[in-house]
Amino acid sequence: MNLVVETMNNAPAQPAQKYAQKDFQSDQDVRWCPGCGDYSILAQVQRVLPDLNIPREKLVWVSGIGCSSRFPYYVQTYGIHGIHGRAAAIASGLKMARPDLSVWVATGDGDGMSIGGNHLIHVFRRNVGIKILLFNNQIYGLTKGQFSPTSVEGQITASTPYGNIDHPFNPLLLALGSGAGFVARSVDREPKNLQEVIRRAAAHRGTTFVEIYQNCNVFNDGAFSTMTDKETHDDNVLVLEHGKPLIFGKDKKKGIRLNGFTPQLVDIGADGDAGLIVHNEKDHMLAFILAGLSSMPGMPRPIGVLYAVDRPAYESDMVGQIEKVKQSRGEGELAKLLQGGETWQIEW
Amino acid sequence: MLRLMVGLLVSEAQTDAQPEALPTISDRRKKETISQMATMTKKTQEIEQVTLRFAGDSGDGMQLTGSQFASTTAMIGNDISTLPDYPAEIRAPVGTTYGVSGFQLRFGASEVTTPGDVCDVLVAMNAAALKVNLRSLRDGGMIIANSGGFDDRNLKLSRYESNPLEDGSLSRYQLHLMDINKLTASALADMNLNMKVAARCKNFFALGVTYWMFNRPLEPTIQWIRDKFKKTPELVEANTRVLHAGYAYGETTEIFTVRYDVRPAKLSPGTYRFITGNEAFAWGLIAASVKSRLELFLGSYPITPASTILHELAKHKHFGVKTFQAEDEIAAITSAIGASYGGSLAVTTTSGPGLALKTEAMGLAVMLELPLIICDVQRGGPCTGLPTKTEQADLLQAVYGRNSEAPIPVIAPATPAECFEMAFEACRIAIKYMTPVLVLSDGYLANGAEPWLVPAPESLPTLPVRFRTEPQGFEPYSRDEQTLARPWAIPGTPGLEHRVGGLEKQHITGDVCYDPDNHDFMVKLRAEKVGRIANDIPLAKVDGEESGDILVVGWGSTFGAIRAAVEKVRSTGVPVSHLHLRHLNPLPRNTGEVLSRFRKVLIPEINLGQLSRILRERFLVPAIGLNRVEGLPLRTGDIEAKILEVLSNGH
Numbered sequence: 001m002n003l004v005v006e007t008m009n010n011a012p013a014q015p016a017q018k019y020a021q022k023d024f025q026s027d028q029d030v031r032w033c034p035g036c037g038d039y040s041i042l043a044q045v046q047r048v049l050p051d052l053n054i055p056r057e058k059l060v061w062v063s064g065i066g067c068s069s070r071f072p073y074y075v076q077t078y079g080i081h082g083i084h085g086r087a088a089a090i091a092s093g094l095k096m097a098r099p100d101l102s103v104w105v106a107t108g109d110g111d112g113m114s115i116g117g118n119h120l121i122h123v124f125r126r127n128v129g130i131k132i133l134l135f136n137n138q139i140y141g142l143t144k145g146q147f148s149p150t151s152v153e154g155q156i157t158a159s160t161p162y163g164n165i166d167h168p169f170n171p172l173l174l175a176l177g178s179g180a181g182f183v184a185r186s187v188d189r190e191p192k193n194l195q196e197v198i199r200r201a202a203a204h205r206g207t208t209f210v211e212i213y214q215n216c217n218v219f220n221d222g223a224f225s226t227m228t229d230k231e232t233h234d235d236n237v238l239v240l241e242h243g244k245p246l247i248f249g250k251d252k253k254k255g256i257r258l259n260g261f262t263p264q265l266v267d268i269g270a271d272g273d274a275g276l277i278v279h280n281e282k283d284h285m286l287a288f289i290l291a292g293l294s295s296m297p298g299m300p301r302p303i304g305v306l307y308a309v310d311r312p313a314y315e316s317d318m319v320g321q322i323e324k325v326k327q328s329r330g331e332g333e334l335a336k337l338l339q340g341g342e343t344w345q346i347e348w
Numbered sequence: 349m350l351r352l353m354v355g356l357l358v359s360e361a362q363t364d365a366q367p368e369a370l371p372t373i374s375d376r377r378k379k380e381t382i383s384q385m386a387t388m389t390k391k392t393q394e395i396e397q398v399t400l401r402f403a404g405d406s407g408d409g410m411q412l413t414g415s416q417f418a419s420t421t422a423m424i425g426n427d428i429s430t431l432p433d434y435p436a437e438i439r440a441p442v443g444t445t446y447g448v449s450g451f452q453l454r455f456g457a458s459e460v461t462t463p464g465d466v467c468d469v470l471v472a473m474n475a476a477a478l479k480v481n482l483r484s485l486r487d488g489g490m491i492i493a494n495s496g497g498f499d500d501r502n503l504k505l506s507r508y509e510s511n512p513l514e515d516g517s518l519s520r521y522q523l524h525l526m527d528i529n530k531l532t533a534s535a536l537a538d539m540n541l542n543m544k545v546a547a548r549c550k551n552f553f554a555l556g557v558t559y560w561m562f563n564r565p566l567e568p569t570i571q572w573i574r575d576k577f578k579k580t581p582e583l584v585e586a587n588t589r590v591l592h593a594g595y596a597y598g599e600t601t602e603i604f605t606v607r608y609d610v611r612p613a614k615l616s617p618g619t620y621r622f623i624t625g626n627e628a629f630a631w632g633l634i635a636a637s638v639k640s641r642l643e644l645f646l647g648s649y650p651i652t653p654a655s656t657i658l659h660e661l662a663k664h665k666h667f668g669v670k671t672f673q674a675e676d677e678i679a680a681i682t683s684a685i686g687a688s689y690g691g692s693l694a695v696t697t698t699s700g701p702g703l704a705l706k707t708e709a710m711g712l713a714v715m716l717e718l719p720l721i722i723c724d725v726q727r728g729g730p731c732t733g734l735p736t737k738t739e740q741a742d743l744l745q746a747v748y749g750r751n752s753e754a755p756i757p758v759i760a761p762a763t764p765a766e767c768f769e770m771a772f773e774a775c776r777i778a779i780k781y782m783t784p785v786l787v788l789s790d791g792y793l794a795n796g797a798e799p800w801l802v803p804a805p806e807s808l809p810t811l812p813v814r815f816r817t818e819p820q821g822f823e824p825y826s827r828d829e830q831t832l833a834r835p836w837a838i839p840g841t842p843g844l845e846h847r848v849g850g851l852e853k854q855h856i857t858g859d860v861c862y863d864p865d866n867h868d869f870m871v872k873l874r875a876e877k878v879g880r881i882a883n884d885i886p887l888a889k890v891d892g893e894e895s896g897d898i899l900v901v902g903w904g905s906t907f908g909a910i911r912a913a914v915e916k917v918r919s920t921g922v923p924v925s926h927l928h929l930r931h932l933n934p935l936p937r938n939t940g941e942v943l944s945r946f947r948k949v950l951i952p953e954i955n956l957g958q959l960s961r962i963l964r965e966r967f968l969v970p971a972i973g974l975n976r977v978e979g980l981p982l983r984t985g986d987i988e989a990k991i992l993e994v995l996s997n998g999h
Contacts, residue, residue: 002668003641004691007815008840026847028859057842062686065850072847073860078839080689081849083712086682089674093683094839096670097645097690101839122675318670325665332667334638334805337631342568343621343802344423 008100012055019050026076032067037188037214041135042074044194049075052202054102061104062091064111067142068135068214071106085116088123091130092314099315102202105132109150110140113169117149124178127206129313133198134171134211139220157219172291172306175209176284182208183287183307188215189228193239193303200305206313227301240290240304245276248300256299263289265298281308390599392563394609397456399464400558402551403481404473404497406449407439409551414451415797416555420568421455422622422799425612428455429908431463431981432795436652436735443497443505448480457611461908463796465983469561471554473497473528476506490522492557494550496529524603528553535593536586545583549590556594563609566591616801623800625764625793626653629723630660632771633695634667639772640779640811642693644669647683649676649702652735653791654725657697677705681722685709688718689848691815691838693775695721699791700729700742707750710784714754714874716848717825717834719778719785721771722756726790728979737979738791740904741955746786747933747962753871755878757781758933760788762907765800767793770930776811777881782833788932790954792981793905819843824858831884832877834858882934888942892918892925895945898995901971903929903959906952906982913987924991929959940967950974950994952987 024046032038049059059077063069065084072079078101082090087105095103112120112134123130139157140146146159147166155164175183182204186194194212201208213224226236238248238256246256247268255266255276266276280286287307293299326332400417404410411432418430433450440447454464466486472478474497485491498513512518513525532550539546552569559566570588577583598604623631637644648658650673662671670692674680681696688694698706703724713720726742728734746758757777761770767789774785816822816835824846825834837844846858854861855869890899892914902910907928914926927942929935943949943963951960952974960971974990976982 001641002643003813003815004643004838004840006641007691007817007838011840011842028847055842057840057845060689060839061847072849076845078845079847079849080686080716081847081851082682082685083708083850086678086709089679089682090686090689092679093645093647093672093686093694094690095686096672096683097643097687097692097694098839101690118675119679122679318672322665322668322670326668329666332634332638332664334635334808337634337664337667338621338802338805339619341621342419342423343619344425345619346425346615346617 004098011057014053015055018053019056021046021050023056024049024076026074028073030074031070033218035217036067037137037216038068038071038135040188040191041133041194041212041214042071044191045075045133045198048195048198048202051199052102058100059102059104060091060094061106062087062094062130063106064116065142066108066111066140067216068106068108069111085111085114086119087111088116088119088130088132092119092123092126092128095128095130096315096318099129099319103130105130107132107134109134109136109138109148109171113149113171113174121174121178123207124175124180124209126314127179127181127311129206129315131201131208132210134209135214136171136211137214137216137220138168138223139216141216141219145219170291170294171209171211172294173288176287176291176307180209180307181206181309181311182305183291184209184305185211185213185301185303187213187224187227187237187303190237190303197304200308204308204310206311236300238293238300238302240279240302240306242279242281242305245273245278247273247276254300256293258289261289263293263296263299281305284309390604391606392609393606394611396458396610397454397460398469398562398608398610399452399454399467400469400471400562401450401452401467401481401484402471402554403448403450403477404551405442405476406435406437406447407442408449408473409548410449410451410473413551413555414453416569416572417558417564418453418455418797419622420559420564421453421562422620423568424565425615426455426457426610427460427613427615428453428798429460429463430797431792433980434736441505443474443476443502445476445480445506448477450477450481452484455610457613459613461912462981462984465985469558471558473550473554474506475502475508475512478512479506479508485521487520488522490524491518492524492526492554494528494554495525496527526557526597526601526603531593531597532590535590539582539586541582541586546586549586552587552591553594553597556591556596557598559591560595560598561604561607563607566595615799619802620799621802622797623765623768624656624795624797625761625767625789626656626725626795627660628765628767628800629771629787629789630657630664632768633661633693633721633775634664634669635768635805635808636772636775636811637667637669637693638805639808640693640775640813642691642779642813645684645687645692645694646671646697647674647680647687647694648672648697649674649680651677651699651702653727653794654697654699654702654723656794657723657725677702678709681706681709681720682712684720685713685716685718688713688720689716689839691836693719693721693779695723697723697725699725699727699735700745701732703742703745704749710756710786711750711752711754712850713784714750714756715850715853717782719775719782719836721774721778721785721787723771723774723787723789725794726788728791728977734979736791738905738981739954739977739979740788740790740906741958741977742788743903743932743955743958744961746788753875755875756784756786756933757878757881757931758786758788759931760904760929761793762904762928762930764793764796764798768800772808776809777884779811779813780833780884781831781877781881782836783878788904790905796905815841816844817841822846823856824848825853826856832873832880879934882937885931885934885936887938888927888929888936890925890927890942893923894925896923896925897946898948898950898991899925899927899943899946900987900991901927901929901943901949901951901959901963902953903932906954909982909984910952910987912984913991916984916988917991922992922995932959932962935966939963943967943969948972948994950991952982952990954978954982
């Protein structure tokens with residue numbers, strides 16, 4: 001038995017008593033700017049964690065660099081504040097080494113989609129069982145306001161005084177295209193939805209990806225205002241529910257159907273609800289269509305779980321393969337390794 | 349008297365061990381029988397050491413031929429050192445000079461420390477192989493040339509104006525011609541093999557000829573052929589036949605009048621095996637994993653010449669080894685850092701360009717103070733450089749190459765087999781001091797092989813690990829008084845929840861801290877922690893006189909060449925001392941004192957003077973460099989000449 005397994009032998013599988021939100025608050029002062037959307041995300045996470053019924057010591061938060069990446073310092077669990085872009089890789093290594101842990105990643109649009117883009121797409125492809133929350137504020141906050149890979153075209157930022165000429169990533173499409181098995185979105189100002197999505201992510205095995213629209217009130221204030229302002233919210237947010245038709249709007253009078261492969265707005269009052277798309281989390285092609293709504297003018301942006309299919313997690317396959325080899329070859333023995341195969345004796 | 353037993357594979361070993369072994373199967377006896385037969389017609393000449401080089405197209409199987417000759421030679425008790433020398437191109441166009449692959453080996457009845465400066469015998473499978481390798485053949489040396497590889501097309505591709513086998517340009521050498529292509533084809537004539545398949549057997553003909561010439565047994569290779577091709581019996585038959593044909597050719601043909609015998613070397617008693625540096629490194633890691641009871645995790649990205657460590661470890665999953673082929677060099681090291689945080693014995697392996705990419709993450713490992721083994725199998729550089737060639741030019745990168753003050757212990761094996769010990773040593777230091785450790789191997793050590801006296805597992809020390817479990821008084825950056833190591837507190841341990849990260853740590857608590865005094869303190873503390881490892885490593889030990897006119901100092905794979913040169917000069921009655929450094933950061937405590945006892949310090953390196961720079965800076969010694977950066981091991985002759993030059997002209 002290796003030393004880690006032996007050390008963990010006596011650790012309880014479940015918390016002795018149910019945690020409260022404050023049990024997940026660390027003793028560190030939270031240092032985000034007042035009014036930052038990160039506060040809400042932290043609060044929702046700390047609200048959900050007690051419900052997961054996972055011992056606090058089994059949770060690890062891993063991050064890279066950026067405003068969002070300060071997250072691990074504020075959660076009373078284990079944590080690694082890594083280097084820029086590498087959270088997914090650090091977390092992957094930890095999860096492979098320790099499948100018994102619940103490993104979470106807090107990253108941002110710069111950390112995750114730019115410098116760390118390579119790790120993100122590969123973790124999706126492999127389906128390592130880590131939970132990734134990507135705080136998307138469409139700006140570099142910590143370095144003071146340069147455009148990010150999700151900034152919109154034409155955006156004026158510190159490094160694009162005449163407007164951004166980069167075309168942005170759609171994180172959900174990137175995740176789906178890379179083979180992610182769980183893809184969801186929420187918004188910092190939608191606490192209920194955010195909690196629900198985090199709960200779903202926690203329950204899913206394999207990689208989970210949650211894009212969270214997050215307002216940077218200093219460098220990119222109001223980037224998602226149409227989705228968060230009371231007056232415009234209902235017409236711009238489409239809440240996804242598995243098995244339910246895509247209906248939104250103030251009086252639930254708007255819907256979406258397909259015309260060929262193209263989504264089309266439907267005025268339910270005038271046209272009725274025939275042919276509305278019914279959400280199916282297991283439909284990969286539908287997930288692509290829903291993810292694509294974000295870049296179609298006049299369309300609402302979906303929040304909730306776009307796609308969730310169950311497939312074996314990478315670390316389980318890794319352990320499974322080791323067990324198989326052990327069964328067929330027997331547990332490794334050093335003497336056999338060193339003295340096996342082609343050897344010869346020299347005797348005096 | 350030296351009694352030798354060839355324990356090839358179990359069945360044969362048993363047969364061999366029986367007192368009344370049958371002459372049909374015992375390697376040694378068979379060899380003697382054949383040898384007796386041969387001496388009836390041909391003279392056998394005993395020689396002390398010989399250097400042999402096989403050269404051909406990269407698709408000709410020269411690496412295989414060389415390694416077969418080498419392992420057979422090791423098994424019959426010669427000391428041996430090998431140098432595979434192959435191009436970066438996998439299958440360069442046939443017949444071109446840039447597609448030539450070579451395998452050099454030196455073996456002997458006495459200690460062999462290098463694969464040889466120049467070779468005594470060159471086997472050239474085609475014109476290009478001759479063109480590229482002739483410069484490595486000594487004057488008067490022997491060429492065994494496959495005349496079938498010297499047709500017009502071959503000559504044109506290798507830019508020969510006329511056929512060197514016929515134009516007298518090789519008159520300085522003993523030239524033996526044989527059309528191996530034709531001889532191979534005729535040995536297989538009745539087998540109805542596809543022409544291409546048949547042609548591919550020709551390396552075994554060359555091997556057979558050399559086996560005859562140096563009086564080696566065929567059985568180990570025949571057994572190897574049987575295992576290798578067990579799914580295609582016709583290939584077993586074809587290759588075995590061609591091997592025999594080559595052997596018989598040597599015996600019966602008129603062209604060879606002499607064969608050579610190299611008596612077994614007087615190696616220490618025990619169990620031996622033939623091992624390359626990368627295999628030895630992988631096994632050293634496995635041994636450390638067993639002895640520490642930590643799960644081994646390797647995060648690696650394929651890169652020549654380090655990849656075979658990944659291949660080797662991937663074979664040993666029954667030891668619970670987790671190998672992760674990452675998407676890039678950065679993911680390779682950062683995944684290892686994650687695994688180390690989780691309580692694994694974590695390793696990442698790479699070569700120079702990959703080490704450059706890992707730089708920032710090495711800094712993270714320094715800040716997190718977690719055990720991590722980083723192995724850099726150095727190759728020719730800069731940039732992509734010479735991927736398949738050897739070099740020692742990453743020393744400064746290893747010792748200093750990170751932003752800010754980021755001390756990392758650096759150690760380097762001296763020989764292929766020593767990669768085992770150094771892998772184990774790296775793990776020992778990493779675990780005990782909670783630090784990343786960098787191991788500098790190189791292309792020559794990685795692919796070179798030598799006989800290795802296999803250690804008994806129980807002779808290896810245990811590597812004690814204590815995960816912190818006691819919550820009372822736990823502080824993530826508190827320290828062991830002696831080693832300054834911080835506690836290893838792994839996730840899953842109740843009550844020890846804590847956060848680590850790349851931001852500066854407050855002493856003791858590990859909280860993020862921007863305090864100037866604390867930063868100054870921590871920078872010095874991290875340096876002190878690595879510095880204290882000097883108390884825990886062997887003192888520098890001089891080979892030869894303890895003081896005198898000249899000390900030759902080396903590190904890494906130049907050990908063998910330097911030792912051979914030093915011994916050669918000594919044999920003329922001139923005292924020369926040799927110091928080999930395995931621990932490069934920190935250096936052994938007495939290094940400065942040792943250096944000060946000599947009037948002159950000569951440092952041969954395959955770089956522009958990196959160890960020289962470090963020793964000059966640390967100890968203000970006027971070190972003299974011998975610096976050749978060819979992508980090849982240093983030559984004994986060059987070092988010998990330099991020693992004499994330094995001694996004579998006073999510098």
